[in-house]
Amino acid sequence: MRDGVVGxxxxxHQVSGGPGGARVEAFSDAIIAIAATLLVIxxxxxxxxxxxxxxxxxxxxAFLTYAVSFLTILIFWVNHHALFGLIRQVDRPLLFLxxxxxxxxxxxxxxxxxxxxxxxxxxxxxxxxxxxxxxxCGTASAFxxxxxxxxxxxxxxxxxxxxxxxxxLRRSLAGPTAYAIAIVVGAVHAAAGLGVCALVAAYFTLxxxxxxxxxxx
Amino acid sequence: MRDGVVGxxxxxHQVSGGPGGARVEAFSDAIIAIAATLLVIxxxxxxxxxxxxxxxxxxxxAFLTYAVSFLTILIFWVNHHALFGLIRQVDRPLLFLxxxxxxxxxxxxxxxxxxxxxxxxxxxxxxxxxxxxxxxCGTASAFxxxxxxxxxxxxxxxxxxxxxxxxxLRRSLAGPTAYAIAIVVGAVHAAAGLGVCALVAAYFTLxxxxxxxxxxx
Amino acid sequence: MRDGVVGxxxxxHQVSGGPGGARVEAFSDAIIAIAATLLVIxxxxxxxxxxxxxxxxxxxxAFLTYAVSFLTILIFWVNHHALFGLIRQVDRPLLFLxxxxxxxxxxxxxxxxxxxxxxxxxxxxxxxxxxxxxxxCGTASAFxxxxxxxxxxxxxxxxxxxxxxxxxLRRSLAGPTAYAIAIVVGAVHAAAGLGVCALVAAYFTLxxxxxxxxxxx
Amino acid sequence: MRDGVVGxxxxxHQVSGGPGGARVEAFSDAIIAIAATLLVIxxxxxxxxxxxxxxxxxxxxAFLTYAVSFLTILIFWVNHHALFGLIRQVDRPLLFLxxxxxxxxxxxxxxxxxxxxxxxxxxxxxxxxxxxxxxxCGTASAFxxxxxxxxxxxxxxxxxxxxxxxxxLRRSLAGPTAYAIAIVVGAVHAAAGLGVCALVAAYFTLxxxxxxxxxxx
Numbered sequence: 001m002r003d004g005v006v007g008x009x010x011x012x013h014q015v016s017g018g019p020g021g022a023r024v025e026a027f028s029d030a031i032i033a034i035a036a037t038l039l040v041i042x043x044x045x046x047x048x049x050x051x052x053x054x055x056x057x058x059x060x061x062a063f064l065t066y067a068v069s070f071l072t073i074l075i076f077w078v079n080h081h082a083l084f085g086l087i088r089q090v091d092r093p094l095l096f097l098x099x100x101x102x103x104x105x106x107x108x109x110x111x112x113x114x115x116x117x118x119x120x121x122x123x124x125x126x127x128x129x130x131x132x133x134x135x136x137c138g139t140a141s142a143f144x145x146x147x148x149x150x151x152x153x154x155x156x157x158x159x160x161x162x163x164x165x166x167x168x169l170r171r172s173l174a175g176p177t178a179y180a181i182a183i184v185v186g187a188v189h190a191a192a193g194l195g196v197c198a199l200v201a202a203y204f205t206l207x208x209x210x211x212x213x214x215x216x217x
Numbered sequence: 218m219r220d221g222v223v224g225x226x227x228x229x230h231q232v233s234g235g236p237g238g239a240r241v242e243a244f245s246d247a248i249i250a251i252a253a254t255l256l257v258i259x260x261x262x263x264x265x266x267x268x269x270x271x272x273x274x275x276x277x278x279a280f281l282t283y284a285v286s287f288l289t290i291l292i293f294w295v296n297h298h299a300l301f302g303l304i305r306q307v308d309r310p311l312l313f314l315x316x317x318x319x320x321x322x323x324x325x326x327x328x329x330x331x332x333x334x335x336x337x338x339x340x341x342x343x344x345x346x347x348x349x350x351x352x353x354c355g356t357a358s359a360f361x362x363x364x365x366x367x368x369x370x371x372x373x374x375x376x377x378x379x380x381x382x383x384x385x386l387r388r389s390l391a392g393p394t395a396y397a398i399a400i401v402v403g404a405v406h407a408a409a410g411l412g413v414c415a416l417v418a419a420y421f422t423l424x425x426x427x428x429x430x431x432x433x434x
Numbered sequence: 435m436r437d438g439v440v441g442x443x444x445x446x447h448q449v450s451g452g453p454g455g456a457r458v459e460a461f462s463d464a465i466i467a468i469a470a471t472l473l474v475i476x477x478x479x480x481x482x483x484x485x486x487x488x489x490x491x492x493x494x495x496a497f498l499t500y501a502v503s504f505l506t507i508l509i510f511w512v513n514h515h516a517l518f519g520l521i522r523q524v525d526r527p528l529l530f531l532x533x534x535x536x537x538x539x540x541x542x543x544x545x546x547x548x549x550x551x552x553x554x555x556x557x558x559x560x561x562x563x564x565x566x567x568x569x570x571c572g573t574a575s576a577f578x579x580x581x582x583x584x585x586x587x588x589x590x591x592x593x594x595x596x597x598x599x600x601x602x603l604r605r606s607l608a609g610p611t612a613y614a615i616a617i618v619v620g621a622v623h624a625a626a627g628l629g630v631c632a633l634v635a636a637y638f639t640l641x642x643x644x645x646x647x648x649x650x651x
Numbered sequence: 652m653r654d655g656v657v658g659x660x661x662x663x664h665q666v667s668g669g670p671g672g673a674r675v676e677a678f679s680d681a682i683i684a685i686a687a688t689l690l691v692i693x694x695x696x697x698x699x700x701x702x703x704x705x706x707x708x709x710x711x712x713a714f715l716t717y718a719v720s721f722l723t724i725l726i727f728w729v730n731h732h733a734l735f736g737l738i739r740q741v742d743r744p745l746l747f748l749x750x751x752x753x754x755x756x757x758x759x760x761x762x763x764x765x766x767x768x769x770x771x772x773x774x775x776x777x778x779x780x781x782x783x784x785x786x787x788c789g790t791a792s793a794f795x796x797x798x799x800x801x802x803x804x805x806x807x808x809x810x811x812x813x814x815x816x817x818x819x820l821r822r823s824l825a826g827p828t829a830y831a832i833a834i835v836v837g838a839v840h841a842a843a844g845l846g847v848c849a850l851v852a853a854y855f856t857l858x859x860x861x862x863x864x865x866x867x868x
Contacts, residue, residue, distance in 0.1 A: 023732065030684035033247035037255060037323045038688060042696060045259060045330040046345075048337045053344035056331075067320065074316045081240065096856050099725045103718065106688045113696040114707075120699045127704035128697075205313050250464035254472060254540045262476060262547040263562075265554045270561035273548075284537065291533045298457065422530050467681035471689060471757045479693060479764040480779075482771045487778035490765075501754065508750045515674065639747050 024098060025084040031102045032080065035109065036073040039066055042113035062116030065132075065194060069112040071201040072136060076105055076143075083146065086161035094156060097146045104139030111135045119191060129186030129193030133179050136197060140175030147172045175200075241312065242301040245319055249297065252323045253290040256283055259330035279333030282349075282411060286329040288418040289353060293322055293360075300363065303378035311373060314363045321356030328352045336408060346403030346410030350396050353414060357392030364389045392417075458529065459518040462536055466514065469540045470507040473500055476547035496550030499566075499628060503546040505635040506570065510539055510577075517580065520595035520602075528590060531580045538573030545569045553625060563620030563627030567613050570631060574609030581606045609634075675746065676735040679753055683731065686757045687724040690717055693764035713767030716783075716845060720763040722852040723787060727756055727794075734797065737812035745807060748797045755790030762786045770842060780837030780844030784830050787848060791826030798823045826851075 043062055046055035080101070087094075111132040118128030147169040154162045178200045186193020260279055263272035297318070304311075328349040335345030364386040371379045395417045403410020477496055480489035514535070521528075545566040552562035581603040588596045612634045620627020694713055697706035731752070738745075762783040769779030798820040805813045829851045837844020 027680055027684055027728065029244055030247060030681060031688050033244055034251055034685055034688040036319075037248050037251040038692065040323055040326050041255065041258060041692060043327050045327065045334060048334040049340055050342075051344075052331060052335050052342040052348065056344065056348060066324075070320050070323065071316065074319070077244065078312065095729065099722065099856075102687075102725070103721050106691055106721065107717075110691050110694050110696065114703060117696060117699040118703050123700055125701075125703040127702075127707065131703065131707060205316075246461055247464060250461055251468055253536075254465050254468040257469075257540055257544050258472065258475060260544050262544065262551060265551040266557055267559075268561075269548060269552050269559040269565065273561065273565060283541075287537050287540065288533065291536070294461065295529065422533075463678055464681060467678055468685055470753075471682050471685040474686075474757055474761050475689065475692060477761050479761065479768060482768040483774055484776075485778075486765060486769050486776040486782065490778065490782060500758075504754050504757065505750065508753070511678065512746065639750075 021084055021087045021090050024090050024095065025081070028080055028084070028098060028102055029077070032073060032077045032105055035106045036070055036077075039069055039073075039109045039112055042109055042116070044117075058120055059116075061119035061191075062113075064198075065112050065116040065119065068194060068198045068201055069108055071205060072197065073105060073108060075201060075204045076101075076139065079143065083143070086157050086164075087150075088158045089156045091153075091156060093149060094146065097142060097149055100142040101139060101146065104135065104142055107135060108139070115190070115194060119194070124190040126187055126190045126193070129190035130183055133182035133186050133193055133197060137176055137179035137183060140172075140179055144169070144172045144176055238301055238304045238307050241307050241315060242298070245297055245301070245315060246294070248319045249290060249294045249322055252325060253287055253294075256286055256290075256326045256329055259326055259333070261334075275337055276333075278336035278408075279330075281415075282329050282333040282336065285411060285415045285418055286325055288422060289414065290322060290325060292418060292421045293318075293356065296360065300360070303374050303381075304367075305375045306373045308370070308373060310366060311363065314359060314366055317359040318356060318363065321352065321359055324352060325356070332407070332411060336411070341407040343404055343407045343410070346407035347400050350399035350403050350410055350414060354393055354396035354400060357389075357396055361386070361389045361393055455518055455521045455524050458524050458532060459515070462514055462518070462532060463511070465536045466507060466511045466539055469542060470504055470511075473503055473507075473543045473546055476543055476550070478551075492554055493550075495553035495625075496547075498632075499546050499550040499553065502628060502632045502635055503542055505639060506631065507539060507542060509635060509638045510535075510573065513577065517577070520591050520598075521584075522592045523590045525587075525590060527583060528580065531576060531583055534576040535573060535580065538569065538576055541569060542573070549624070549628060553628070558624040560621055560624045560627070563624035564617055567616035567620050567627055567631060571610055571613035571617060574606075574613055578603070578606045578610055672735055672738045672741050675741050675749060676732070679731055679735070679749060680728070682753045683724060683728045683756055686759060687721055687728075690720055690724075690760045690763055693760055693767070695768075709771055710767075712770035712842075713764075715849075716763050716767040716770065719845060719849045719852055720759055722856060723848065724756060724759060726852060726855045727752075727790065730794065734794070737808050737815075738801075739809045740807045742804070742807060744800060745797065748793060748800055751793040752790060752797065755786065755793055758786060759790070766841070766845060770845070775841040777838055777841045777844070780841035781834055784833035784837050784844055784848060788827055788830035788834060791823075791830055795820070795823045795827055 043066060044059065046052050090098075111128070111134075115128040115132040118125040147165065150157055151165050151169055154165060157165060179197070182193050182196035182200070185196050260283060261276065263269050307315075328345070328351075332345040332349040335342040364382065367374055368382050368386055371382060374382060396414070399410050399413035399417070402413050477500060478493065480486050524532075545562070545568075549562045549566040552559040581599065584591055585599050585603055588599060591599060613631070616627050616630035616634070619630050694717060695710065697703050741749075762779070762785075766779045766783040769776040798816065801808055802816050802820055805816060808816060830848070833844050833847035833851070836847050
């Protein structure tokens with residue numbers, strides 16, 4: 001029943017008596033699954049008596065934003081899973097950094113709805129695209145922050161994973177970098193900003209080596 | 218704690234170091250459970266002071282659509298479970314195809330709400346019924362896509378399951394076919410389109426052999 | 435990874451190759467947890483600039499209905515758990531009956547919101563109280579239906595549980611009976627109908643023997 | 652499959668045949684994960700065609716309240732996990748007290764939305780801050796209630812945990828005390844009340860010893 005790890009590490013820091021890797025991962029999985037599924041709630045349902053075909057065509061930008069966010073959250077999940085597969089022990093700062101990742105992922109449905117609506121009007125408000133890419137960038141950066149922390153405290157990793165942490169950290173910079181580009185592009189053209197995020201999702205879904213290795217985040 | 222399978226398959230393709238079958242199934246189960254439970258949110262609650270009895274009678278078409286979608290998602294769950302019970306190893310394209318199935322299932326609450334409202338007005342907008350059946354058809358087709366992929370890469374299946382993949386693929390065509398019929402019927406008469414989807418759900422719930430064998434999807 | 439039970443029972447009926455008891459229970463647990471947590475979404479948040487103290491006092495009937503429903507769903511969970519603890523094997527009709535229970539539990543947030551709002555206006559619409567108690571009655575009856583089915587097919591139960599099924603079925607009639615009374619009382623006085631449901635929840639929470647034995651359902 | 656504990660304790664009280672510690676913890680984890688993730692739904696999405704940058708600036712108080720609540724729920728989760736790690740056996744009153752904790756945590760999204768909106772208008776309604784801190788205070792008090800109950804019935808705890816229950820109870824008073832201060836501060840100045848709750852969350856996230864020991868609750 002208990003998978004937590006309690007003790008004091010070599011450097012004398014107290015290691016949290018809180019939940020171990022498996023329990024943190026199960027809780028994180030639940031939050032990520034809910035975040036992905038909740039995205040649909042923000043889509044506007046055509047009113048009773050409305051011309052449904054017309055209303056659905058109007059919603060197409062919202063559907064696209066929804067699909068990009070859903071796929072992005074699934075990629076975050078795969079990367080989160082791969083990351084926690086390497087972890088032997090969870091201490092307090094790691095728990096906090098993971099909390100930031102979960103805060104970011106849980107929040108994604110809000111900028112998704114904001115961008116989906118902004119792309120429907122004639123205005124195509126670029127602030128919505130910048131906001132959307134910034135939330136993804138922040139979430140990916142929190143992932144990178146976990147890798148930074150793990151590089152400094154390799155005893156939290158499984159023996160076999162310690163050699164690869166430097167490479168994983170370097171690869172994990174791809175996510176924040178790509179979303180920083182999406183911020184800049186979105187500041188110029190809202191739909192193009194979403195397009196960059198869609199390309200990032202497609203790349204990490206289809207590229208032969210990025211997935212499952214902390215690539216997108 | 219780790220159930221992932223890492224390695225290179227015989228054909229030289231890299232097999233993802235991502236989550237194994239059990240972990241993917243648990244995550245999928247969570248998404249499917251949430252998708253089924255979220256359906257209720259889109260039902261319109263009678264306003265304070267309204268004539269509740271009258272308002273509830275108005276909502277009957279929305280209740281029926283809700284019940285059909287709930288049952289359909291449960292059937293998808295049973296089929297998803299039976300499918301993953303046969304899988305030995307998860308690679309990247311399978312992860313992606315499963316993501317499409319989850320995207321479809323998560324999305325169902327939107328066409329459900331759209332159709333539920335469209336059936337309440339006097340118009341009975343047929344676009345709503347076509348949209349509803351099309352989303353179910355797409356989701357069932359993604360299931361069939363998984364079977365197609367597994368037929369081409371039987372090493373992902375358990376030894377004992379490899380002989381049955383051809384039959385499972387053939388049976389899994391029943392879902393897309395039935396929902397294609399629902400699209401055509403819905404294009405003629407909205408409520409009849411929902412009726413076809415209800416019959417599909419009833420058949421796969423009650424038929425003695427379809428359930429648990431990928432039949433509805 | 436697999437906990438399903440496949441085979442043919444003594445009577446020659448095909449036993450579903452679908453999910454076994456543990457997997458059905460985990461999926462049901464997820465749906466019940468989500469149903470309980472979603473209840474809060476239907477509470478009306480005071481608008482920006484409103485007199486919050488006044489708005490909250492107006493919401494008190496909705497808070498009470500919320501608390502009764504939350505507690506009732508927790509009791510359903512305890513009973514569901516106790517029930518599945520006795521089950522050795524899941525066949526198709528049992529899966530379908532369990533689906534009805536889950537449909538009822540998932541739906542509870544809708545009559546909860548309806549009754550919460552109806553009790554806020556001056557009208558205290560009795561149809562809302564009848565509807566609320568009827569949904570609870572239907573859900574509890576689906577539980578009783580499971581016990582009826584298990585009495586007829588005791589091979590689905592664990593050896594040690596077969597002797598107690600007759601008593602469990604009798605006790606499980608308490609739920610539908612109590613909620614039938616709540617329907618009648620609610621048809622006379624809406625708030626009193628909610629009061630009966632609150633008493634039922636309090637009884638099954640506090641009574642020394644009912645809990646964990648299928649009593650409330 | 653079964654982790655429940657059935658029996659009669661030394662004092663002759665009947666111990667529930669309901670779910671054991673692991674099962675109660677898994678169910679509680681699910682509710683807590685959903686409660687954290689649902690918080691985002693209450694944030695107001697800028698309307699189509701609105702000035703998104705302006706609308707987002709208006710929402711900043713709601714974002715801050717959201718972040719404080721998300722972090723607070725994560726801390727409740729860590730404490731809940733640490734608590735159930737010490738429990739050997741679950742009886743009926745413990746199940747009921749845990750239900751109160753879950754009711755409180757599930758409800759947090761409502762005062763969060765109320766306070767987030769109240770801080771947006773020019774009024775800064777103090778009732779919203781008092782309500783917010785009161786719900787957190789009540790939830791933390793329910794945690795303390797569990798410790799009180801466990802002190803009186805140490806046989807429910809694991810052998811090794813029995814010596815520490817007095818200290819854990821004392822530490823668990825920090826939560827209700829801090830939130831009582833937040834109530835008083837909020838009654839004077841709404842934003843300052845939220846500030847106290849933010850400090851509590853920051854303290855239990857960052858303090859070297861509080862976390863994982865029932866400190867915040």
